[in-house]
Amino acid sequence: MAMLIEVQGSGNSVPFYSDERIFLGEGLFETLRVLDNKPCYSQLHWQRLQRAALFLQLPFELSPSVWYENLTQCIALNQVQDGGIKVILGAGNAPRGLVATSKKSRLVFTAFNYLAENTAVKLGSASWLRDSRNPVYQFKSINYLEAIIARRQAQINGIDDVLFFNTEQCATDTTTANLFIIKNNQLFTPSLQNGLLPGIIRQRLLSLCQENNIVCFECNLNKTSLSEADAVFICNALQGIRPVSVIDNTVFKTNHSLIAQLQAILAADQRNSLR
Numbered sequence: 001m002a003m004l005i006e007v008q009g010s011g012n013s014v015p016f017y018s019d020e021r022i023f024l025g026e027g028l029f030e031t032l033r034v035l036d037n038k039p040c041y042s043q044l045h046w047q048r049l050q051r052a053a054l055f056l057q058l059p060f061e062l063s064p065s066v067w068y069e070n071l072t073q074c075i076a077l078n079q080v081q082d083g084g085i086k087v088i089l090g091a092g093n094a095p096r097g098l099v100a101t102s103k104k105s106r107l108v109f110t111a112f113n114y115l116a117e118n119t120a121v122k123l124g125s126a127s128w129l130r131d132s133r134n135p136v137y138q139f140k141s142i143n144y145l146e147a148i149i150a151r152r153q154a155q156i157n158g159i160d161d162v163l164f165f166n167t168e169q170c171a172t173d174t175t176t177a178n179l180f181i182i183k184n185n186q187l188f189t190p191s192l193q194n195g196l197l198p199g200i201i202r203q204r205l206l207s208l209c210q211e212n213n214i215v216c217f218e219c220n221l222n223k224t225s226l227s228e229a230d231a232v233f234i235c236n237a238l239q240g241i242r243p244v245s246v247i248d249n250t251v252f253k254t255n256h257s258l259i260a261q262l263q264a265i266l267a268a269d270q271r272n273s274l275r
Helices: 042-056 064-078 145-156 200-211 223-227 257-273
Strands: 003-008 027-035 083-090 105-113 121-130 161-166 171-174 178-183 186-190 216-219 231-236 240-247
Touching (some): 003 064, 027 042, 027 257, 042 064, 042 083, 042 200, 064 083, 064 105, 121 145, 171 178, 171 186, 178 200, 186 200, 200 231, 200 257, 240 257
Parallel strands (some): 003 105, 121 161, 121 240, 186 216
Antiparallel strands (some): 027 083, 178 186, 178 231, 231 240
């Protein structure tokens, strides 16, 4: 197998070595929610990682069943009841040079305890624009420098996170979550063509809306669209759905009935994804 698999338990972590491509930012990761000692949406996370690894030409020779076995082993080793698992797919060891490649990638599983927050989030516009054609935004890259800079700016400005916009002035996502707005009891979310991560919870919400006869559109959302929204929320695998109270100077209702309905639907769906 052209891949080294490591399931880390408490106290047995192995460092990455200086010649590994991960230090050039070449690698991917997935973060899964753990509920009742089991991983949520394990198949969907496997599929997304597989697609990204194929694009980056990283060896990822792991069946869904072996993937699941490693996830559950990691949960058991770390005795995590409710929390998360971070899985890093590093490009492996290679000679110096940007185009150098490795014949063996490295897959590392690490579990952790985590308590999801349910308080409303304050957002502000990022101070720079993104290029929607940049393929990096389509993947969960280990290179999080842009997100770190943005989150630190948010902290300085007294807000929780930033909302990115592309060069066409359309909203994309935050540093760690996808965006939805509610208008007239209908949902709207930025389309993938705007340059954003295809989040697992975003994917599930699109399907769940269709199953529950909730109208949802993937579209372009500019600042005018956001300011006219009745409510706004963000979502990701760890947090689930969190309402947004403020974007820049616009205040939003955080107790919208549709948000509560979606939270209940998603909670049931997460439980159904456990096996």
